[in-house]
Amino acid sequence: xxDSKPSCIxxxxxxxxxxxxxxxxxxTFVAIETxxxxxxxxxxxxxxxxxxxxDAAIDATTTLTKRQKEVVKLIAANSSITYNEIADAxxxxxxxxxxxxxxxxxxxxxxxxxxxxxxxxxxxxxNK
Numbered sequence: 001x002x003d004s005k006p007s008c009i010x011x012x013x014x015x016x017x018x019x020x021x022x023x024x025x026x027x028t029f030v031a032i033e034t035x036x037x038x039x040x041x042x043x044x045x046x047x048x049x050x051x052x053x054x055d056a057a058i059d060a061t062t063t064l065t066k067r068q069k070e071v072v073k074l075i076a077a078n079s080s081i082t083y084n085e086i087a088d089a090x091x092x093x094x095x096x097x098x099x100x101x102x103x104x105x106x107x108x109x110x111x112x113x114x115x116x117x118x119x120x121x122x123x124x125x126x127n128k
Contacts, residue, residue, distance in 0.1 A: 021084055028078065053122045061124055063107050071100045072109065072122060079119040 019026040053076045058069050067090070074086050083097045090097070104110040111121045 019085060019088075021082070026085070053124060057124050058122075061109070064104065064109065068100050068104050071097065072104060075110065075120045076122055079121070081120070 017028050019028070053072075055073055055076070058064075058072050058076065061069065061072075064072065070090060071086060074089055075081055078085075083094045083101070086097045087094045101110065105112075109123060111123060113119055113121050
């Protein structure tokens with residue numbers, strides 16, 4: 001008999017929550033945002049990157065090309081995203097991702113923290 005209640009994690013989260021590569025499985029679970037009545041503090045995920053960079057702030061940046069903004073938005077959503085994951089999301093190859101990231105770093109918008117095992121930090125203050 002098949003139970004109507006989900007019995008595995010795929011019953012609760014869609015396929016978009018899981019990303020598979022040759023050596024890794026990345027799971028991304030969306031946090032539900034809540035509001036606290038006594039002060040208006042909001043919980044949950046609000047930016048994904050140090051500083052809470054929003055898509056609107058990225059779109060307002062005039063020094064980046066359309067594709068570079070797409071790369072930065074993906075990084076804003078996941079500060080530890082890999083070149084391969086960016087390439088898959090944008091439908092381009094990893095060498096193109098590398099060129100875009102180099103250009104974005106040269107513009108001072110993107111900084112890598114803690115090396116290859118670290119995360120990306122976005123700085124839009126210098127480039128409006």
